[in-house]
Amino acid sequence: MKIFLDTADIDEIRRAAEAGLIDGVTTNPSLMAKVGGDRDPTELFLDICETVDGPVSAEVIAIDAEGMIEQGGRLAKIHDNIVIKVPLTEAGLRACRSLSNDGIRVNVTLCFSPTQAHLAAKAGAAYISPFIGRIEDISGDGMELISQIRMIYDNYDIETEILAASIRHPQHMVQALLIGADCGTLPPKVLYQLLKHPLTDRGLDGFLADWKSLGRDL
Numbered sequence: 376m377k378i379f380l381d382t383a384d385i386d387e388i389r390r391a392a393e394a395g396l397i398d399g400v401t402t403n404p405s406l407m408a409k410v411g412g413d414r415d416p417t418e419l420f421l422d423i424c425e426t427v428d429g430p431v432s433a434e435v436i437a438i439d440a441e442g443m444i445e446q447g448g449r450l451a452k453i454h455d456n457i458v459i460k461v462p463l464t465e466a467g468l469r470a471c472r473s474l475s476n477d478g479i480r481v482n483v484t485l486c487f488s489p490t491q492a493h494l495a496a497k498a499g500a501a502y503i504s505p506f507i508g509r510i511e512d513i514s515g516d517g518m519e520l521i522s523q524i525r526m527i528y529d530n531y532d533i534e535t536e537i538l539a540a541s542i543r544h545p546q547h548m549v550q551a552l553l554i555g556a557d558c559g560t561l562p563p564k565v566l567y568q569l570l571k572h573p574l575t576d577r578g579l580d581g582f583l584a585d586w587k588s589l590g591r592d593l
Contacts, residue, residue, distance in 0.1 A: 379538070434459075443474075489524050
């Protein structure tokens with residue numbers, strides 16, 4: 376499963392990319408606002424694209440189809456890695472169809488049902504982003520949604536990639552991996568939680584203590 380980092384923080388992206396832990400990046404206006412400051416968004420997107428060799432989702436802020444198409448076209452010119460992110464609305468799907476017809480990859484976001492995911496695929500989405508955590512915030516089952524979309528896409532040989540989003544903790548990642556999501560996007564905090572295990576730390580401490588008892592250096 377491909378791992379995308381959900382952030383616009385260039386330092387976090389560089390850290391994860393240099394370790395070979397991520398395959399791409401997802402952003403949204405909220406994440407851009409946290410780190411953008413006075414920076415031109417175009418420059419920030421270009422920096423991200425030059426830091427990670429993979430898809431970088433850049434979200435439009437227009438709510439009408441014509442505006443999304445215009446903004447998406449401009450964003451796509453920044454770098455070949457840019458994927459245009461549009462909301463799962465009628466206008467968003469119209470924009471998705473137009474952009475995808477022009478050879479621009481589209482990530483349809485804010486998906487909360489299997490029927491939405493089906494329609495996004497029909498509109499030409501390269502990625503569909505079901506929001507696991509937000510569904511669970513209202514006592515729903517986010518992983519069941521991932522499972523349903525996986526079954527639908529497999530039933531009909533749909534090529535749209537399932538990008539599990541709003542991942543809140545490592546167990547979400549485990550479940551997404553077992554279900555067969557194509558990608559998962561998660562914040563830096565959760566990415567590094569995937570690395571941690573108390574038995575790893577305990578084992579390393581034991582190895583180092585035993586080596587120290589030898590009184591030798593390598």
